[in-house]
Amino acid sequence: MEVLSHMFAALADPMLLLYLAAGVFLGIYIGAIPGLSVTMAVSLLISFTYAWDVLPAMAAMVGVQIGGVYGGSRSAILLNIPGAPAAVATALDGYPLAQKGEAGKAIGVTVIQSVFGGIIGALFLAIGAPLIADFALSFAPRDYFLLAVMGLMLVGSLGNESAARGVFAAALGLFVGFVGLDMVTGQQRFTFGNVYLQGGVNYVVVMIGLFGMSEALMQLRDLNIQPVKQDVGKIVPGWKNIIKYLPLSLRTSLIGVFVGALPGTGGDIAALISYDHAKRTVKNPEVPFGQGAIEGLVAPESSNNAAIGGAYIPMLTLGIPGDAVTAIVIGAMYIHGLKPGPMLMVESADVFWFIVGAVLIGNVFLLIFGFTGIKLFTKIVEVPKYILMPTIIILSVVGAYTINNSIMDIYWMIGFGILGYLMKLYKIPVAPVILGVILSSLIEQNFRRSVSMVGNSFPLFVKDLFTHPISIVLTLAILIMLFGQTSLWKKWKAKRQDNK
Amino acid sequence: MKPRKLNPGELSFLVFLGIVSVIAFILSLQMFLENPSLSGQGAFPLITSSVLLLMEILMFLEIRRCPKTFEKGSRIPDRVLAVIRHLFPDKIAIILAYVIIYAILLPIAGFAISTYLFLWGSMITLNRSKLVQSIFVAGGVLIFILVVFQFVFKVVMP
Numbered sequence: 001m002e003v004l005s006h007m008f009a010a011l012a013d014p015m016l017l018l019y020l021a022a023g024v025f026l027g028i029y030i031g032a033i034p035g036l037s038v039t040m041a042v043s044l045l046i047s048f049t050y051a052w053d054v055l056p057a058m059a060a061m062v063g064v065q066i067g068g069v070y071g072g073s074r075s076a077i078l079l080n081i082p083g084a085p086a087a088v089a090t091a092l093d094g095y096p097l098a099q100k101g102e103a104g105k106a107i108g109v110t111v112i113q114s115v116f117g118g119i120i121g122a123l124f125l126a127i128g129a130p131l132i133a134d135f136a137l138s139f140a141p142r143d144y145f146l147l148a149v150m151g152l153m154l155v156g157s158l159g160n161e162s163a164a165r166g167v168f169a170a171a172l173g174l175f176v177g178f179v180g181l182d183m184v185t186g187q188q189r190f191t192f193g194n195v196y197l198q199g200g201v202n203y204v205v206v207m208i209g210l211f212g213m214s215e216a217l218m219q220l221r222d223l224n225i226q227p228v229k230q231d232v233g234k235i236v237p238g239w240k241n242i243i244k245y246l247p248l249s250l251r252t253s254l255i256g257v258f259v260g261a262l263p264g265t266g267g268d269i270a271a272l273i274s275y276d277h278a279k280r281t282v283k284n285p286e287v288p289f290g291q292g293a294i295e296g297l298v299a300p301e302s303s304n305n306a307a308i309g310g311a312y313i314p315m316l317t318l319g320i321p322g323d324a325v326t327a328i329v330i331g332a333m334y335i336h337g338l339k340p341g342p343m344l345m346v347e348s349a350d351v352f353w354f355i356v357g358a359v360l361i362g363n364v365f366l367l368i369f370g371f372t373g374i375k376l377f378t379k380i381v382e383v384p385k386y387i388l389m390p391t392i393i394i395l396s397v398v399g400a401y402t403i404n405n406s407i408m409d410i411y412w413m414i415g416f417g418i419l420g421y422l423m424k425l426y427k428i429p430v431a432p433v434i435l436g437v438i439l440s441s442l443i444e445q446n447f448r449r450s451v452s453m454v455g456n457s458f459p460l461f462v463k464d465l466f467t468h469p470i471s472i473v474l475t476l477a478i479l480i481m482l483f484g485q486t487s488l489w490k491k492w493k494a495k496r497q498d499n500k
Numbered sequence: 501m502k503p504r505k506l507n508p509g510e511l512s513f514l515v516f517l518g519i520v521s522v523i524a525f526i527l528s529l530q531m532f533l534e535n536p537s538l539s540g541q542g543a544f545p546l547i548t549s550s551v552l553l554l555m556e557i558l559m560f561l562e563i564r565r566c567p568k569t570f571e572k573g574s575r576i577p578d579r580v581l582a583v584i585r586h587l588f589p590d591k592i593a594i595i596l597a598y599v600i601i602y603a604i605l606l607p608i609a610g611f612a613i614s615t616y617l618f619l620w621g622s623m624i625t626l627n628r629s630k631l632v633q634s635i636f637v638a639g640g641v642l643i644f645i646l647v648v649f650q651f652v653f654k655v656v657m658p
Binding site for chain 2: 033161162164165167168171172174175178182184185187189190213217220221223384385386387389390391393394395397398401402405407410411414417418422425426427428443444447448449451452456457458461
């Protein structure tokens with residue numbers, strides 16, 4: 001009973017409810033505006049909420065996170081500019097739907113799926129936190145390395161005309177992530193003696209350039225194309241549609257929870273793994289994937305919001321951040337005198353269960369606010385390009401500057417914008433580049449830890465991949481994915497289709 | 501990859517990426533040789549740059565079956581012109597130039613002036629018929645951005 005009273009403390013206190021609701025509402029619109037990010041918003045909230053009590057501060061941050069992860073899908077659908085890395089997969093089918101004039105339908109689906117996934121994530125956080133934390137602890141560094149490799153291979157093969165181009169883009173992103181000081185030795189890598197490069201290249205700058213700026217330049221190629229009028233008559237999906245996709249939603253929400261629970265991974269990897277899962281398991285979608293398949297929205301959106309609940313599991317139970325935002329939330333908790341970790345449930349059980357409750361109630365607010373402003377947002381697509389595209393460029397500049405208040409980030413953003421423009425023009429995918437930058441540190445650190453543990457012996461490292469249960473599963477998954485890209489497999493599959 | 505006609509400049513772009521991959525490989529190899537250990541700072545960059553090179557080779561193998569972009573015997577200046585036209589149709593080159601000038605002007609003239617000039621310049625370049633309207637629209641967009649970012653979200657502007 002005491003647990004329930006802590007979980008639903010927000011319901012008993014109108015002010016807490018207000019902070020949570022305001023957080024969700026603001027988060028949606030922050031996530032939806034290209035140039036702003038959830039991570040930035042939560043970082044700013046730390047300074048705003050410094051003098052607040054802990055519960056209102058946590059309510060606001062959780063709300064912004066829930067709203068922001070969903071909000072990123074709006075600009076992904078309407079403008080093909082994901083507002084957050086977790087919305088990269090959403091753009092693959094969301095934007096084609098907007099091009100057909102069905103942005104309202106797409107946004108309606110993403111609201112429902114985000115809420116569904118968010119609630120599943122919250123329930124697992126509430127019920128299974130200790131169990132899932134134990135499972136997450138059994139992941140060795142080599143398993144994190146394998147999981148990150150799998151994530152990159154997935155994104156490299158999604159929606160591309162050539163796996164080689166996708167993997168090249170992913171490797172390019174990894175390389176961009178190496179620029180700066182080596183985390184272990186402190187040695188400069190690929191900085192060419194430039195002091196600005198010592199801090200590395202921020203992934204948000206890369207994302208804004210590759211997605212925001214480059215998309216604006218691409219759109220300017222077709223100034224004469226009239227904006228597509230969006231149908232916003234029926235936004236809320238019917239019950240029949242919700243039930244139709246329920247099995248897929250459930251599976252991808254579970255993927256989201258488990259991937260989100262792995263420290264260092266988050267909604268972005270969860271969304272991509274789920275998108276790939278949907279592609280492999282949904283045999284005959286009404287519309288092919290990549291052309292506006294509803295399943296292509298259901299999978300990533302339920303997954304990336306479920307990953308929020310998942311990310312709080314290691315954060316609250318072990319003091320290890322599940323993703324970038326929970327890393328910031330940990331900082332906020334320390335400021336308020338809390339110690340996330342195994343003792344949090346003992347020493348500050350009220351805060352622990354309040355956060356769990358906030359994740360659950362926040363998704364209810366998402367259901368309410370998620371349907372607001374859709375007509376307004378779809379109007380954005382109808383704004384003439386000669387006004388919209390320069391505005392997007394300015395938002396990209398502001399967004400790049402706000403990260404470190406550095407003019408160099410603006411120049412980097414422009415550089416990546418031009419690179420992204422060329423890549424899109426010549427059919428080399430840009431999504432793998434940003435994932436590569438994000439995962440670069442995770443992959444390399446875990447690879448180095450894994451090989452250090454076996455005395456830098458490559459044969460022993462390979463042997464480890466095939467002798468531990470989790471590693472075997474992940475290694476086999478990667479090998480199967482690799483084999484699936486070979487011409488031998490494709491010929492066999494085509495022959496099988498012909499025989500049918 | 502299904503064979504398709506390559507876009508003008510596509511082969512050159514792949515060559516450019518190939519050069520970048522080779523440079524990345526050489527730099528990574530130098531770093532690895534300073535500390536030839538799998539857990540050293542050069543090992544993973546070396547592996548990654550090797551993947552870059554391998555994928556580059558695969559990409560070139562894929563396009564060898566693609567029909568040529570330019571006719572045999574076409575002059576190099578004509579090819580260069582075709583590539584430039586493909587990369588920068590209409591007013592993209594001008595807008596790109598505005599972006600670079602804007603970035604240079606930002607620390608000199610400040611956010612408000614630079615942004616207004618960029619917005620108004622871009623709008624009239626993209627739509628000459630809306631000369632007067634663009635003055636007010638650019639001002640409106642600037643005010644909206646300042647209000648939302650500077651006053652609501654308290655973001656420090658460039």
